[in-house]
Amino acid sequence: MNTDVPRRGRPRDPERLKRVLEAAAQQFLEHGLERASVEAIAKASGVSKVTIYSYFPTKEALFEAAVASCTEEVFASIPRGALDPRDPENALTLIGKAFLQLKRSDKAVGTFRLMFAVTSQHAEACEAFYRQGPEELIHQVADYLRAAASAGSLSIRNADEAADQFLSLFLGSADIRVMLGLGKPKASEDARLIKANVDLFLRAYAK
Amino acid sequence: MNTDVPRRGRPRDPERLKRVLEAAAQQFLEHGLERASVEAIAKASGVSKVTIYSYFPTKEALFEAAVASCTEEVFASIPRGALDPRDPENALTLIGKAFLQLKRSDKAVGTFRLMFAVTSQHAEACEAFYRQGPEELIHQVADYLRAAASAGSLSIRNADEAADQFLSLFLGSADIRVMLGLGKPKASEDARLIKANVDLFLRAYAK
DNA sequence: TATTTACTGAACGGTCAAGTTAAGTATGAA
DNA sequence: TTCATACTTAACTTGACCGTTCAGTAAATA
Numbered sequence: 001m002n003t004d005v006p007r008r009g010r011p012r013d014p015e016r017l018k019r020v021l022e023a024a025a026q027q028f029l030e031h032g033l034e035r036a037s038v039e040a041i042a043k044a045s046g047v048s049k050v051t052i053y054s055y056f057p058t059k060e061a062l063f064e065a066a067v068a069s070c071t072e073e074v075f076a077s078i079p080r081g082a083l084d085p086r087d088p089e090n091a092l093t094l095i096g097k098a099f100l101q102l103k104r105s106d107k108a109v110g111t112f113r114l115m116f117a118v119t120s121q122h123a124e125a126c127e128a129f130y131r132q133g134p135e136e137l138i139h140q141v142a143d144y145l146r147a148a149a150s151a152g153s154l155s156i157r158n159a160d161e162a163a164d165q166f167l168s169l170f171l172g173s174a175d176i177r178v179m180l181g182l183g184k185p186k187a188s189e190d191a192r193l194i195k196a197n198v199d200l201f202l203r204a205y206a207k
Numbered sequence: 208m209n210t211d212v213p214r215r216g217r218p219r220d221p222e223r224l225k226r227v228l229e230a231a232a233q234q235f236l237e238h239g240l241e242r243a244s245v246e247a248i249a250k251a252s253g254v255s256k257v258t259i260y261s262y263f264p265t266k267e268a269l270f271e272a273a274v275a276s277c278t279e280e281v282f283a284s285i286p287r288g289a290l291d292p293r294d295p296e297n298a299l300t301l302i303g304k305a306f307l308q309l310k311r312s313d314k315a316v317g318t319f320r321l322m323f324a325v326t327s328q329h330a331e332a333c334e335a336f337y338r339q340g341p342e343e344l345i346h347q348v349a350d351y352l353r354a355a356a357s358a359g360s361l362s363i364r365n366a367d368e369a370a371d372q373f374l375s376l377f378l379g380s381a382d383i384r385v386m387l388g389l390g391k392p393k394a395s396e397d398a399r400l401i402k403a404n405v406d407l408f409l410r411a412y413a414k
Numbered sequence: 415t416a417t418t419t420a421c422t423g424a425a426c427g428g429t430c431a432a433g434t435t436a437a438g439t440a441t442g443a444a
Numbered sequence: 445t446t447c448a449t450a451c452t453t454a455a456c457t458t459g460a461c462c463g464t465t466c467a468g469t470a471a472a473t474a
Contacts (some may be wrong), residue, residue: 006474007416008417008418008419008472008474009417009419009420009471009472009473010418010419010420010421010471010472010473011419011420011471011472011473012420013420013421016420016421017216030327030424031327032241032324033304034239034242035240035241037460037461037462037465038460038461038462039460039462042399047421048421048422048423049422049423049462050421050422050423050463050464050465051420051421051422051464053462053463053464054420054421057463058462059461059462059463071265083228084411085402092222105433111326112323113326115387116319116320116323116324116386116387117320117323117324117390118237118386118387120237120238120388123389126360126387126389127387127389130383130384130389134383135380138380150447155399158403161403164379164380165376165379165403165404165407167379167380168375168377168379168380168382169372169375169376171375171378171379171382172371172372172374172375172378173341173342173345173371173375175375176337176341177337178324178381179323180322180323180326180334180336180337181326181327181330181331182330182332182333182334182337185469196368197372200372200411200412201411203410203411203412204407204408204410204411205407207298207412215443215444215447215448215449216441216442216443216447216448216450217440217441217442217443217447217448217450217451218442218449218450219449219450220451222451222463223451242450244430244431244432245431245432245433246430246431246432254451254452255451255452255453256432256433256452257433257434257435257451257452257453258451258452259436259451260433261433261450265432265433266432266433268432310456319437362422379441
């Protein structure tokens with residue numbers, strides 16, 4: 001991917017690259033790495049196949065670029081402020097809501113499926129995905145838990161471990177069913193799940 | 208797949224079918240549905256490709272048979288007896304151990320990856336996998352929790368929900384890393400995870 | 415205008431793999 | 445022994461798709 005700006009001649013159309021990446025992401029997420037064809041991505045983005053190959057040397061390179069842009073987008077949606085260290089019940093509920101909203105999105109579901117499927121061929125991409133995705137998320141939750149512990153709202157020794165536990169509570173049967181394409185829970189079921197998990201967590205880590 | 212026993216002529220060699228299914232499972236789990244070739248499965252099982260096509264009409268049919276036999280094998284390893292309703296700490300530790308042993312196995316990891324990758328093409332196989340796998344497991348844990356609640360060892364209102372929660376605690380960062388092929392935790396780390404999760408669960412559901 | 419670069423469309427080469435066919439061998443039942 | 449069925453080997457057909465080439469068009473700078 002050459003991003004240099006040449007001095008003369010027709011400049012690159014930045015819209016095209018954007019459309020290619022979007023279409024690539026859509027096709028890869030929906031069909032997987034092998035079943036998505038470059039031809040189809042070209043069609044879907046309204047760009048010629050040759051142009052795609054002028055952007056990326058191989059299908060694999062296009063795949064990695066598409067996945068990287070996906071990861072950013074998927075994990076960008078977690079609330080930073082508005083988490084009161086003195087009100088863990090409310091804060092954890094908000095975190096749970098945001099996490100489920102993310103984890104239920106087609107894009108996130110597709111990205112996880114995709115990454116799981118390409119571990120042997122794209123180990124580095126998986127590593128990057130983990131660090132920018134799940135790991136980052138756990139750190140953010142751990143930060144809140146440390147703040148809540150400092151504020152005396154919770155009794156937590158190992159915030160990273162606790163954050164991992166809290167988030168993992170949302171990866172049970174409902175998430176597995178979603179990942180298997182067996183249908184998403186109703187909003188009321190997810191609300192109930194959030195309440196049950198927050199309750200459990202607060203009982204275990206009460207002051 | 209015709210299982211009828213013909214009256215005359217050379218009988219089928221049952222060993223061959225077994226070897227084919229084993230080799231197919233191995234190849235599909237390692238390389239995925241698209242990247243595993245029928246030719247390679249034939250080679251690996253020491254059987255000719257034509258014979259495979261006499262057993263199964265298409266690669267897809269072979270895939271479904273292989274997956275079905277895998278699911279049985281993977282989820283057959285949970286301890287039934289020896290769970291004392293009066294000693295939840297010990298029982299939950301045993302359950303956690305067994306679950307992690309299962310979830311860390313190459314076969315289970317491969318099966319989950321595979322099923323996640325083929326949701327759109329093999330919806331029925333995914334449904335069957337969920338029912339015979341995760342759902343069944345949750346039911347078994349819920350049964351124990353009900354027994355423990357009846358014995359007065361735990362205070363649990365919704366055993367199915369609690370079982371789901373307990374098992375989901377093992378699907379956090381460590382499991383994600385394994386699923387992404389980033390390496391398995393050391394035995395000591397898993398032991399620590401089990402203890403942390405059992406402790407959390409007991410604190411939340413103490414009598 | 416001349417030149418340089420971006421892009422398109424269509425066609426093509428090469429590879430890989432699904433599934434088939436044919437000709438022949440092995441094995442067991444009648 | 446005869447014959448039906450299982451199995452193998454090897455070649456083949458078919459189709460998909462990656463990646464390239466080429467001839468031509470579009471859009472910018474000098």
